Amino acid sequence: MTTKVPFKIAFTSLLMLSTFIVGFKIISFKEPKVSLEGYQIEDGFELSVIASESLLKAPVSMDFDNKGRMWIVEMIGYMPNLEGIGEDEPNGRISILEDLDKDGVVDHSKVFLDKLVLPRAMAFVYGGLLYTDGPKLWFVEIKGDKPGKKTLVDPIYAEGGNVEHSSNGLMMNIDNWIYNANYNFRYQLKNGKWLKEPTSYRGQWGITHDNFGRLYYNNNSVQLQGDYVLPNKAIRNKYFKPSIAEGQKLTNNKVFPIHQTSVNRGYQKGVLDERGYLTEVTASCGPLIYRGGAFPAAYNQNAFVCVPEANLIKRNTLSFNSTQTVATQAIAGKEFIASTDEGFRPVNLFNGPDGAMYIVDMHRGIIQHKAYISQYLAEQLANKKLDTLQNAGRILKVVNKSSKLHAIPDLTKATSKDLVALLSHPNGWLRDRAQQLLIQKKDFSVIKDLVALAKSNNEFSASIHALYVLEGSSFLNFGTVSEIIGQSKQPETIAHALGLIERYANIQNTPQMQAICTQLLAQNNETLDLYLAFSMNNWLKFSNDAFLPVLAQIEKKYADKRVFQEAIVSSLDGKEEQYLNTQNPSTLLKNNLTLAINNHQKKELNPIFVKEKNAVDNRTRGLQLFRSICATCHGADGKGIQDLAPPLKESEYINGSMKRLASIILHGLSGPITVNGKQYQLNNEMPGLANNKDISDEDIADIIRFTQNAFAKDGKNIAASDVKKLRDKKPAGGGLFNEKQLLETDFEK
Known part of the structure; x- marks a missing residue:
């Protein structure tokens, strides 16, 4: 059966009946089959849909259990309509997808957790499931595919911001720590207790790691970012924020869609080319370093990136050296996957237990939150009827035609x-x-x-x-780590071991550690020197004489390499003045150490050690204030309500002077009033907010910013300082503004 839809989306759904016998029972399942007409994939690869609606809705993340089954996070509440009304409903869930007849296509789905508010991430860890529900981070034990005991890990995990700017990712790295996108903390369960400690703030949606353990992420307009070094190495000095070791843009943001693109800022010059095709990413997310081992060798540790607004997935090759990572577009002018299906919304990518790459396709029309969606994009989505594409969702699988997938073992056995x-x-x-x-x-x-x-x-x-199995099992000791450092021929392994041996720093172990430093420095290896520089922090607490010269030797050797200088500053937390007074540092290092000393005196910490939760951004706060204060009369959609308030869309008061608009909000309005050529006789006066002590100048500026994004033809801005000045510019007579006063007053003076 072919289903026709009223918009240009390739969507052919066949319900294929799968029947097989279990014991004496005949069990039948419907397997959704979806046409991929209009999808292009790089030569040598094959794309298939292995799960789709109605077995799942609005998937945003996934993981595999120890049997190789897929578990899916379904964020059903996200933007249920163009106004985003109802998104806080507890209708999200985590489901288990199964392929019971073993033909490679999911034929069964069952709910593990439901009634969740905008769930956005999960991870199989410690024999249970770590997941989000609203702002909270939970851990739940798994008892026969059913939830067991729940533990609240973090009550403010995703507090603040909107769903597009809330913490997510939940990825266990090789170092036994769980990292996130969009949050400056990492987690670990140790001896029955959950640990939470600061880490650098990374990305917006999705996070991944390479074989060494470096982290990669991105944000809307930067397709791929990454750290040059292992996590938490460069931030040991709380009064110094590294600018080279972490958070680097790794490549350009060019994008090559195969159809005209509907994006939020498409009206701005340069966003679209002369054909109407997107030129650079505007909503990149869900990066993946491919580590599956089932693609040709040239694809190992390639970086794949989701670009849902342009319905495609990018592929970048990575080149590594000890101090830098560089990404390059794999095939010039061409993407790994590109589609003309405007419902194709890849939002996350994952390595699978069989070595395939799995794509989480939210498969919907609206992929922009209400706080940020412009009138321009809202109209485009409505005209194409993309706002009607709801409650769909797919999991796609990428395999290489010439390579065999790995057998999926049952790890429970x-x-x-x-x-x-x-x-x-x-x-x-x-x-x-x-x-x-x-x-x-x-x-x-x-x-x-x-x-x-x-x-x-x-x-x-x-x-x-x-x-790290030894470390996580508490099987390590100073002697074992020393042996590994002394006998390993792999610099990357030694780099990790140097971080672990710091926990055994004491007076007794100092002579042996000093010998290790001498041995490693003699190898003249950049990776060893870099991580040796990172690992002196604890040892310096016991001997300046033994270890300051180690840092000095590394500094002189790499005086022109800023990442080495940042490594030294990181290790010198609290020892900056001793180093300055005894080691005659280079100008670069001297400047960095002086900065750290000054920050310490002023008590200005690296922000990650101060920030506890994500702040609500201006537009989201504006949306929240608009909904609570303005929407009652003007409508959540800004179209106005009969006899209460005129529409905001197409209003000259929205498209005109921002100071006039601010004055209306501050001092109120009495009717009648003419909007877009139509006079509105209002039954009620609009009260001003100037005397409301709970509404600040910044709040009013945020309301205006939201209305400009949502309802104006060409959005404009206003500063809170301008709002403050307008508080004293009251209408004549001290009452409310009327239409005559609004038209005759020059608000720009």
Whole structure:
């Protein structure tokens, strides 16, 4: 059966009946099949839909359990209409998708958790599920596909901002810490207690890591960002914020769609080309470093990026050296996946247990939150009837035609020996999950195997995985880490080990650590030197004489490389003056150390050590104030309400002077009033907000900013300082403004 829809979206849904026998019962499932006509994928690859509506709605994230089944986060409440009304309804859920007849297409779905408010992320960790519900972060045990005991991990995890600017990601990294996009904290469950500690603020939607453990992310207008170094290495000095080691733009933002594009700022010069095609990303999200091991070697650790506003997925190749990562468009002028289907909204990408790449396609028309959607885009979506594309959603799978997928093991039945073997598997998903399962087991019988693997030369960072199994299981000690540093031939493994050996810093271990430093410096290796510079913080608490010269030697060697200088400042937290007085630093390092000292004196911390939750952005606050104060009369859609208030759309008071608009909001209005050529006889006066002590100048400016974005032809801005000045410019007689006064007053004086 072919379903026709009233907009230009390739959408052919067939319900194929799958029947098989379980015991003496015949079980039938409907398998949704979707046409991918209008989708283009890079030569040599194949794209298929493995799950779709009605088995899921509005998917935004996913993970796989230890049996290889897909678990899906469904954010059903997001923008249910062009006005975004009703998005706080508890209708979100987390569902388990299954392929019971094993033909590669999902045929069954069951709800694990429901009645969630705008859920946006989850992760299988510690034998349970970490997930979001509204602003809260929860951990729930899993008992036979049903939720067990719940623990509140963080009550303010996603508080503040709107759903597009709320914390998400929840990715376990190789270092046993869980990192996020859009939040400056990381999490770990240790000895039965949840730890929360500051980390650098990263990205907007989605986060991923490479084999070494570096983090990658992005925001709307920057398709790929990343850290040059491992997380939390460059922020040890709380009074110094690194500018080189982290948060770097890795490539350009060019984009190559295959159809005319409807985007929020399409009316601005340069956003679209002469054909109406988007030129640079405006809503990039959901990055993925491919680590599946089932694509050709040239695709290993490529960076893929979702671009939902242009209905495509980008591919970038990455090049690494010890101090920098660079991304390059894989094929000039062409994307990895591009579609003419305007309902194709890829928002997240994941490596799978079989080595395939999985695409979370929210598959909807509206992909812009109400706080930011412009009148221009709202009209385009309405004209194409894209606002009617709701309650859909798909999971797509990408495979390489010439490569075999990996068999998916049932990790619930794997022995400790099996899991140790999987630490060397080509598929990063399997390595990551095997690492975590080994930590949960804490099996003393495999310690020797893990230590041997941590010392060995191997592919795919297997030695790093083994090192962190030892760390997470509390099997490490100073002697073991020292042996690994001394015997490993892999600089990347030693880099991690240098971070771990810091926890054993004391007077007794100082001579051996000093010998380790001498040994590593003699190798003349940039990676070793960099992470040695990062790892001196704890050791300096016990001996300036032993370890300040180590930093001085590294500084002189790399005097012109800023990332090394930032590493040294990070380690010198509290020791800046000693270094300045004894080591004669270069001008660059001297400036950085002086900055840290001055910040310390002024008590100006790196903001990540101050900020507890995300702030509500101006437009979201404006939307909230508009809904609570203005929408009762003007309508949530700004179209006005008969006999109460005129429309805001097409209003000369919205499109005209911002100071006049601010004066109306401050001092009120009495009718009648003419808007867009039509006179409105109002039954009520509009009260002013000037005497409301709960409404600030900034609040009024935010209301105006929202109305300009949502209802104006060409949005304009106003500063809170302008609003403040207008408070004293009251209408003649001290009452409310009337239409005659509004037209005769020059508000720009």
